[in-house]
Amino acid sequence: MQALDTRLSQLAHRRRTLPERTALAEREQRSAALRDDVVRARTAASDVEREVARAERDVDQVRQRATRNQTRLDSGAVSAKDAAALVSELESLARRQSALEEVELEVMERQELAQTSLVGLEQLLAEVDAEAEQARAALETAVTEVDRDVESVRADRERVAAAVGDELLDLYEASRREHGGLGAAPLRARRCEGCRMEQDAMSIGRLRDAPEDAVLRCEECERILVRTPESGL
Ligand SMILES: [Zn+2]
Structure with missing residues (x-):
């Protein structure tokens, strides 16, 4: 009877400390951390996306203004003085456009990096989640095995208890x-x-x-x- 009870406490201890339990906990921890990383990366990517839109808008405005000036200049319906002013503004708009395009380029590079990082993290998360799923199944199998042993020892114990007497x-x-x-x-x-x-x-x-x-x-x-x-x- 004592041997059976000792075996039962060993099995209970084994059930609590199955290596499959640790393996699953590790995957779940990793998955939770990665999930946070993905949320952060997604926020960063959408922030950069807004920056890109803003940069594109800025470049577009300057370009439209330059086109308007050019059209007026080309129409010939401006005084010499106004024409000189338009030419000077066109020059300054060209400088501004090239500066803004540089900003746009830099922001787009950052957008690509943010997107790459997001995709990588999402992939990693999917892998870890798949591993966690496997670990969960492995734990279930291991627990079922221990429970089967427990049941068989309990049956033995009942038989011995009946023989021992109250x-x-x-x-x-x-x-x-x-x-x-x-x-x-x-x-x-x-x-x-x-x-x-x-x-x-x-x-x-x-x-x-x-x-x-x-x-x-x-x-x-x-x-x-x-x-x-x-x-x-
Ligand atoms: Zn003693």
């Missing part, structure tokens, strides 16, 4: 509560396997002479002591 079972359960889950221990080479203490000569005599169905306790720790062929009695 009175001894209560004693055993009380001893287990008192001794951190280890309520009964075998006596091996005159040593209690519960507290590792060697039994003194008087106890050994008592243990040896007790009837086969007597419930014995360790003198040191008071755990139920089970005699075995290796007890050294």
